[in-house]
Amino acid sequence: MKEYEHLKLEKKWQNEWEKKRIYHAQNKSKKPKYYSLIEFPYPSGDGLHVGHPRPYIGMDVISRKRRLEGYNVLYPIGWDAFGLPTENFAIKTGKDPRIVTKKNSENFKRQIKSLGISFDWSREINTTDPKYYKWTQWIFLQFLKKGLAYKAKIAINWCPKDKIGLANEEVVGGNCERCGTPVEKREKEQWMLAITKYAERLDKDLDDVDYLPQIKLAQRNWIGKSEGAEIDFPVAHPRVKRFVILHGRSSRPGDNSYPWLKKELESRGYKVEVPEMPNSGEPNDLEQADFVKKHCQLDEGTVVVGHSMGGIVALRLLEQGAKVHGVVLVATPSTGLFLDKKPRPTVTQAAQRGFKYGEIKQNADYFRLLYDSGDTVVPASDGELFAKKLNSYCQFSTGEKPHFQGKEEPAILDLLLPHIKVFTTRPDTIFGATFLAIAPELAKKLTGKNFGIKVDTERENREKLGADTGLKAKNPATGQEIPVWVVNYVSADYGTGAIMGVPADDERDNEFAKKFNLPIVENYKKAGFEDFGKRITKFKLRDWVFSRQRYWGEPIPVILCEKCGIVPVPERDLPVELPKVKNYQPTDSGESPLANISKWVNTKCPKCKGTAKRETDTMPNWAGSSWYYLRYTDPKNAKAFADKKALKYWTPVDWYNGGNEHTTLHLLYSRFWHKFLYDLKLVPTPEPYKKRTSHGMILGEGGVKMSKSLGNVINPDEIVKTYGADTLRVYEMFMGPFNQSVAWSTESIIGARRFIEKVWRIGEKVASPNASAQDFLQSNVSHSQKHLGSNSSLPKLLNKTIKKVSEDIETMSFNTAISSLMILATEMEKAPSISKDDYKKFLQILSPFAPHIAEEVWASLAEKKSINLSVWPEWDEALVKDDEIKIAVQINGKVRAEIMIEIQDNEEKIKKQALGDPAVLRHVAGQEVRKIIYVKNRLINIVL
């Protein structure tokens, strides 16, 4: 008998398959296509550990089955090679990440190849290859073109010791992952991608894909869609009591301008004065100011509203030292507040005196706001909003109430009478709202004061803190005045930064109200959803921070020109190649190391040809992996990221399996990129992946995570050498449910090896001439296969196994598929003889799991063509069914006997048979049978 030499045999077939290009996918084929995908690995310096291959083997089983089923299968692999470990290694050793990456990926490749995974290596890609990242950059430019890539100042994690911006995953418990220094927040301009623009579709289109339910849920939770309402709570200012409205030159004395404004203000309890100034305008503004001083009360509770000429009067009052709370000027360039469309010196002078000053442009109209510096009602920065809302100053000046669309309040009221907008998913509880809780940032904005309250993100021990702002809001439902508190449990960056406190209904509000003795209204009236607010949809999803101040990433292809601003690198100049540097250390200022290469940084502006600088930020790791599956369809294309025909043929991916840790970010990001490309009509489908599953991690022995520091990392090289790739494959598929994490056990591998050797021995037996002469000798099998059906012949068992394996592979129940293959193998070995045809079928259904031995034995049975080119066996439904089966007889739910029945027996006959069984008779023993329940082909339950 020939010895099973796994090393020799596996190498032989791997070479043979490669030579014959057996796993190469065809971009044109009469066969139906099948695209199976795994998450491409990050080639780390540590090499492969036994956890890596689990998903590759799983999808390999699927892919191999599909090939035998007649599909043109694309099962590609590549390297997601930009990443922190390589960068950190470069910083430490000064080694070029390019060289390190090449070495690491070659090692990974050798290791993966030794496992006999049926990857199409001709389509291998690498995200760090300029030919690849050219297209990553190109896609970025499309985002830029569509306004979906933009720069914004946001807080990043900053390690003050390493002087480096940290990704969220590098912050461990608030400290720098590497040096343990507490991480600070630092404001920095970052590139952002507007993924939130796609939030609605990313949520909704989940309906149309076949992802595991948990994965869909995780995506939905991350997107965080919530339907609610925005409700305005008018706020009375604690100090403003009175408005003095000074009208412009065109208003005749006595016509009492702004009647609507006066009315509105008065309805909120303010005093309003509209002095009928002598209307002689400039140069009589001083005279008018005197008039106002004489007739109106100007004190710290007064806001002066000056329109046009009235504005100049208001400025005079300021000049003369009027101690008013604030001044609001409303004017256009055509009025006297301006000279040659520039603000009058008085305006700028006032600003220089410390008044807040904001200029707002909207069409040709200008609005200028001035407030005293200490206590703004509405900050000047909100002027933009103001401008948007107040769509015509003219209407304001005519004394008519301006016409605003929808429910919008007249913007002048927005300005004079602030309100707090809250977001709530329960607008129906508004009658129970007894206070407003606002974020510290908003409190600062509204009152100018710092209350010393901070929203802390610490996970434990979060005590509710708060302080009364002194502001009073009016509950629009009850009309009641309610206090406004600044709290540490409302964050500024979600919703409106303000909530209504309904302590009777909301747990957090309740806790807060109790602590600070705020009123709790228990039995209140419920409101209709839209009675007081505007229906609105919010998402938790934030825009994607796309900048990294790192070396080892795709340079963001943008040039910063002093004259022209942000200028995209022309597409013909792509890729912007990552230059070589001497030092990989980030700069002291936190810029990427690229900032130090002046030769690279300094460039010409593509627009004006003047001097300009390159963007030195690079892209995050997620960039290259957001579209890699598209590149596989046409990996060498130099004219486009992939040919349209190839994309049309292969997309979407039919089945994508990956790690649970990637079911939120990576999956969401790549869906976002795909949808964007879909909108540009560059990909044919709105979704990239038809089906998504995930695999569990392989843990070290004892159930702990495999890690270098614990020294429990298992290198597959050792296993392949000692036991063979087929054994490793079978073991990894057998060790437990594919989607759950399992602990590695080197001790248990021997079981898989014994199984493989058994397959070998049977193969030897079948291949030997005297055995093959007795085709189809049936043998009775017993014991170990009783769970597949009683008293089956070998052909029966074979057909049952074909069915079971075929079905189990589809649900990734690889462990049970192998279990049934083991049972069949055991029975085949026991059988006096097995037909060659039957054994070949066994080899075919085994081949996805153990391709090498299957191919070797297949060839030994005089097959000329590779088993890979054969056709997946079908099972015979007639042979799968049993004629005679064993069912259980229960008495009061307890099994007391087993009886054999014919499959065609009717219920009556079976019941009679059960009641006649000696064990049953003993248990029934004269008692009355109340009920008999018969479950077809399963059991009979006799109820006494």
Next chain:
RNA sequence: GCCCGAGUGGCGGAACUGGUAUACGCGCACGACUUAAAAUCGUGUCUCGCAAGGGAUGUGGGUUCGAUUCCCACCUCGGGCACCA
């Protein structure tokens, strides 16, 4: 705190849609073969009990003729999120 997943022999795990719990594998014990060992094969292996029989699927309840499976409450472990309004 919330969401998701899991809890079954000494161990990894199996069990269809509520229907014979512990398949398959590891380990262990005994036996066969062998001068011997390895390999292989066979038998046994949840637990109490001589047996009849009883008890076990994290814990406690419930629904049901029947629950690992469904419901309620709780405990433990793993993963994710975080005062999300």
